[in-house]
Amino acid sequence: MDPLFNTSAVPNWTASPNDTDNDKEYGNQFVQPVWRIVLWAIAYSCIVIVSTVGNVTVIWIIMAHKRMRTVTNYFLLNLAFAEASMSTFNTVINFVYAVHNEWYFGLVYCRFQNFFPIAAVFASIYSMSAIALDRYMAIIHPLQQRMSSTETKVVVAVIWALALLLAFPQYYYSNTEKIGGRILCYIDWPEYKVCNVEKMYQVSVAILLYFLPLLVMGCAYLVVGLTLWASEIPGDSSDRYREQLIAKRKVVKMMIVVVCTFAVCWLPYHTYFLLNQFFPDMSQKPFMQQFYLAIMWLAMSSTMYNPIIYCCLNDRFRAGFKQAFHCCPCVPEGSYEGLELKSTRYLQTQTSVYKTSRMETTISTVVHAGDDADPTKIKNKGRLGPGGAVVSARPHGSSLDLTSNGSSSQSVSKTVSETSSFYSSYNTQE
Template sequence: MRTVTNYFLVNLAFAEASMSAFNTAINFAYAVHNEWYFGLVYCRFHNFFPIAAVFASIYSMTAIALDRYMAIIHPLQQRLSSTETRAVIGVIWLLALLLAFPQYYYSSTALLPGRTVCYIDWPEYTAVDFKKIYYVCVTLLIYFLPLCIMGCAYMAVGVTLWASEIPGDSSDHYREQLIAKRKVVKMMIVVVCTFAVCWLPYHVYFLLHQFFPDLFEQRYIQQVYLAVMWLAMSSTMYNPIIYCCLNSR
């Protein structure tokens, strides 16, 4: 079980389970009641951790895609060792925490008439619109860039694995290996597609919010936000089901 792919799957599962445990229920309570009950410290964590967890999730998937690419397209090259794999996971989390740090740093709470809110107090009156640049960078780094990398890697792997049929006179060991490789790649393609579908509306919503703020004065925009947030958070629920159905281990 201590394979490179499984190390990254464990990291992916840890990131998504953590977000489910620490953010999903809190998000729901805050969205429904529109009041923050949990104090400044948790407000900062609440805004900070999802960005880090999503970054760790998507780059774990990217690392799996690149590992599958190297194993199938360049089978004679040396694979990552266990130590190197853990080091890559550590780098992924370090970069995730750095990317999410602005959301921690600028998080604040405010007492409004009759309620308390948790929000991100972005700096104003600067030469550049830091908030807009940050959200564009987040969308590129945790959505479009990794999906492009994974798309290219799995396309090359898919052509290699499915373009040629299994020879009729091949050994049972060869046939079993090829079928096992196909199963792993199928599973990861389903995981990546699920992530892409769940998170696309979320990123589109926040990009539109930055560039077309007038759209967000409509009557039912809060319901739209709840639907988009629910779909994004629900992505953490699907992977265990996918693993169970498509991976016998």
């Protein structure tokens, strides 16, 4: 059964209620030999296993490690959830219905089967679109404030609300009916003389789920790619600048591969259903069953490629996959620090931040104590040095010496500034 569109668009083995006489006369003309069903079952089982395991692992990597919870990764989390759900709840049912040409799962699941895949695909493609726009803002307009964690979650909630709204008509008009000894799950679209509701809906869904988001992502990544790759890294640039630029290139490259994979997998599927709206006779050919199973497999397989892409093109996700599957003998042992983003440079920077923070706290405490202290108490607690200056009797007098040295104070300020800059840019790389 078609997970996105009206089942009347599926080749003739899922007849509409008006085909009762033909169904009785010819029966199920699309019965396949057992060996072919077995091969298709293996192919579809691979999608379910790889997609479910891979996307669940991606969800664990992001949720279980605090430093992986960046803006980009929140959208990847939403993408992984949508793909894992669709492969788990819809792929097998689609295959069973397409092969046996009979609906075994009742009216409730018929409505869910027609409803949820549209919502899941909408959430997937618009999560990728949000990542593209976020990358565009971070690279083309780096001085503008990026989305916070709360704002990212609000965007994800809005995406799902729009997805459910778009999919609702297929839920509302879904129905089951027994025809010629077989139960069919189909969408009973209303008929109006003014317009063809089904055709308008299918074209709108194809534009919103495929062509429009791909156009937006294509434009965004084109501008970002020209910005990142148009010029070479200057020879006298700092190591930090080189690391930031290389990291940004890697993230953008990974997302471009994800988008291109999605576009290739879903292009035959959307093309077939758009053509079927204008040339309905094309679905009546006997070979269309095999063609439909092939393009449906390709479309559903898009749910299993993304975890593989993350593992191959992102060091942190690769470390997470190694950690998740470290019990497998074929998986080499990886560095868990890579997943936690604790590189040598990161640890050095964190140490510098900690030391500087402690020094500033000590300085602030001593200076405020000196400003607020009563002069008589200073006389009692200190002693007069050369020239009548009051010298503190506290054992940690070196803290005051640091503030009296202009170069030392400037050095501390510079260290804090550089550290904050690096830490901020480091967190925006994802």
